[in-house]
Amino acid sequence: xxxxxxxxxxxIRKCRIEKSMTQENxxxxxxxxxxxxxxxxxxxxxxxxxxxxxxxxxxxxxxxYLIDGTIAVTKDYLHxxxxxIVGDFSPEKMSLLLGIAKEINQYK
Numbered sequence: 710x711x712x713x714x715x716x717x718x719x720x721i722r723k724c725r726i727e728k729s730m731t732q733e734n735x736x737x738x739x740x741x742x743x744x745x746x747x748x749x750x751x752x753x754x755x756x757x758x759x760x761x762x763x764x765x766x767x768x769x770x771x772x773x774y775l776i777d778g779t780i781a782v783t784k785d786y787l788h789x790x791x792x793x794i795v796g797d798f799s800p801e802k803m804s805l806l807l808g809i810a811k812e813i814n815q816y817k
Contacts, residue, residue: 712776715752717761720775722750724768739763 725735732746741760748754749764756764765772773779795806 712755714755716778717756717775718750718752720778721764721768724770724775725750728768730768735764735767738767 725732732743732750735741736743736746739760745754749756749760761775762772765775771780795803798806
């Protein structure tokens with residue numbers, strides 16, 4: 710498999726913009742320079758696997774999406790997305806959600 714760093718950079722930029730983030734946001738969060746983020750997005754440097762994974766986690770996308778454009782839905786991904794959604798639920802909403810989940814679980 711040939712790694713297309715230009716497409717990786719384009720996908721990072723697209724995800725960043727969709728989430729209304731700046732290169733500065735990524736750089737600050739990951740403790741890297743803004744110029745490095747810019748060079749990654751322009752494919753002026755070859756991003757390391759470690760940095761690619763860190764950026765993917767920050768942008769809440771899978772590393773495989775950044776590498777080859779595929780969107781893989783895994784159980785872990787769904788758990789984290791669900792946890793993010795229900796994180797601010799009141800006890801009443803959590804109880805309601807639990808009841809719905811129990812009903813759904815009956816239909817295997």
